[in-house]
Amino acid sequence: MTVSGGVLVSGQALLARYSGKIDAPGTLIGDPAPGATKEPADIKGPIDILLAGIDPRDDSQAPRSDSIIVAHIPATMDQVFLFSIPRDLYVEIPAFDKTGFNGTTAKINSAMSFGSAVGGGKHDVGQGFQLLAETVGGVTGIRDFDAGAIINFGGFKKIVEAMGGVTMTIDQTVKSEHLQPDGKTRPKSAGCAAGGCDHPYVGPQKIYKKGTYHLQAWEALDYVRQRYGLPNGDYDRQRHQQQFIKAMAEQAMSKDVVTDPTKLLKVLDAAGGSLTFDGGGNSVVDWGMALQGINTGDMTLVKLPGGGLFDNGRYLGEQLSPSTGEFFQAVREDRIGAFLLDHPEYAAADG
Incomplete structure (x- = not known):
């Protein structure tokens, strides 16, 4: 979106060719109100976008969201705050009429699976995303997301390949x-x-040592998917995934990409095969135009504290620290910046 808004404003016809592969209105966060008409100018902050990363699977397999990230853009529309929801967070998953699911308490990454069944042994990942959004809403208090996106990790690798790799700072071995x-x-x-x-x-084993490196696509994707053996397990992985998103954005906006038509078209082609976007009535091009004032330097990474939840010694999943309730209230009231000043421990390292 940053590339489309900040660099290719004059190339909307070209972008429309690719946005048709990405846009899926009404499939992830629900249909816009009947008769509603939205213009790009209607995209105003504060904005909350839900992102889910999944592994490549066909429609005979129930999807699971291995990465869940919320992007909050304040009313000033001049920065982005990213925070991750632990994939193993033990939560209440609400009932879902579309599948006859009665609700349960389980790890949050299974919400997509419970909401994806469409009959005949088939699964619709977009429908599963709707239940995931409701479940994340129950955790954060964000009842209506302004946009949603599903990122297929297999296709994500192709985007990085099209960019010629990505430069990342690895913050731990x-x-x-x-x-x-x-x-x-x-x-x-x-x-x-x-x-x-x-x-x-x-x-x-492949070992990633501390330092700044230009990683090949397979290296970057492998690095951000590791959690075993890390001091803080999935919490370290969440930070690495946020760092990866920021590094990808910086790479996409670099002169090596935006001034190279061949490379840029390869990136757009790869994006069309790996992203599904529901902009709540606006296309990905409209969102790019609305967010063109944001650059990668205005992206702030947030870490949510938490730890394991056990029942008589049996691991159930993860739980967030009580203080995250205050953070989520700050998100809903659009005052994350002020919250981070008072709680610097929530500010994640960029790498």
Whole structure:
């Protein structure tokens, strides 16, 4: 959106060609009110956008949201605050009439699965997103998101490839659970080949050392998906994913991309295959125009404190610290900046 608004304002016809692959109005956050007409000027802050990252799956498999991020844009429309919802957060998932789901208490990343069934063993990831949005709303108090997006991680890799990689600052040494140093998949041990093991892989591991590097697409995606072996587990991974989004935005806005028509078209092609966007009645082009005043330097990363939730020694999932209730109130009242000044521990490192 930043690229489309800030750089390609004069190329709306070109963008329309690609936005048709991305825009999915009414599928993620619900249909706009009957008869409603929206113009780009109607996109005004404060704004809350829900982003969900999923692994590539066909419609016979129930989707799970492995990454859940909320982007808050204040009324001033001059910055973005990003905060992640832990994928294993143990929450109440509400009933969902479209699937006959009665509601339950479970990890939040299963909400998409419970809401995605359309019959005949098929699943609709967009419909699943609707239940995820309701569930995240129950946690944060954000009852209506202004826009939503689903990011397919397989396609995300293609976007980074089209950009020629991404420069990231790695803030802690991370060992890959899944890949060898050359990027090939680590083999599974004989005892875990059939599944059922938490850590089934064996052999040499790709290691990401502290420092600033220009990562290939497979390296960047592998790095931000690691949580095993990290001091703070999924909370460290959430921070790395936020850093990755910011680094991608900076790369997309770099002269290496925006002044290279061939590379830029490859990026747009890849985006069309990896993103699904519901702008609440406005297209991704409209959103790009409305947000053109925001640059990557105005992106602030927020970390939510929390820890494990146990029942008689049995791990149920994650729980957020009580103080996050005050943070979510600040989000709803559009005063995150002031909250961060009073609670600097919520400010995540950019890397």
